[in-house]
Amino acid sequence: NSQSCQVRLLEVVAGVIVLVCKETMQHHGICLSMDGLVNLQLSSKSVGVFEAFYNSVKPIQLISSSIEVAKAGKIPGGKTEIPFEFPLHMKSNKVLYETYHGVFVNIQYTLRCDVKRSLLAKDLSRTCEFIVHSQPQKAKVVPTRVNFTITPDTLQSSRERSNLPKFLIQGHLDATNCVISQPLTGEVVVENSDVPIKSIELQLVRVETCGCAEGYARDATEIQNIQIAEGDVCHGLAIPIYMVFPRLFTCPTLETTNFKVEFEVNIVIVLHDDHLITENFPLKLCRV
Secondary structure (H helix, E strand, O other): OEEEEEEEOOOEEEEEEEEEEOOOEEEOOEEEEEEEEEEEOOOOOOOOOOOOHHHHOOOEEEEEEEEEEEOOEEEOOEEEEEEEEEEOOOOOOOOOOOOEEOOOEEEEEEEEEEEOOOOOOOOEEEEEEEOOOOOOOOOOOOOOOEEEEEOHHHOOOHHHHHHOOOEEEEEEEOOOEEEOOOOEEEEEEEEEEOOOEEEEEEEEEEEEEEEEOOEEEEEEEEEEEEEEEEOOOOOOOEEEEEEOOOEOOEOOOEEOOOEEEEEEEEEEEEEOOOOEEEEEEEEEEEOO
16 A cells, blocks of 8 residues: 655645555545644753743644545455545645754644555555645845855954954855755855864754743754865865755744744854854745
């Protein structure tokens, strides 16, 4: 018992239920169930901080429906295909958020097929995830270039400044309001540095917030880290920044009553003694 499905026009999930039997099989009905859930989880540091959190992190059901695909009867031996179309009717006042696999926030849509059988034979069940894209925004995204300069004086920690050698790193991101289907681009230039540089890296971070009016738990976790330069690079050389946003682990920036999903990128310069210099840029992701 297996299924294949696809989302079409964000309105109908269509596909085929495929049943392969060695011989004729009696059944008591074939059902198809669709579920869309937002699962929220508190990090260990947040558990017990706010009593009210426990109500705010209950799963949020976005869609739930089922249809009977076939009434009780027999399936012949061999391969049987049953086509289906399932309309995406969300629950009242709910929004179908885009599919997203996070650490503390998870938005997932699944189809489950159940073949009911007699008491002596175990029911057959298979589950398949389908991917939902949010509605594209109508307004055009105008990329705004963001220039940056990193020196010991621009670092936030005054204690860190006093221990650092002199360096000057400049560059830009082509945009921080980004279209999720297009790469993050820009460039970084090491103008000068008194000590050798070991590595330059791009770190994509998700910032997930769960909570309610009484308080929020905000957790930042790394999605991916890409090395864009190895070793003590030539000074004055423009190094390209290029990062593709990974599907499922990113989604358009999302803010609701009980949770938020936001994104940031860090440019990390690793010095020869493994000292890290980090410049942080909040990102706004959207789909057009």
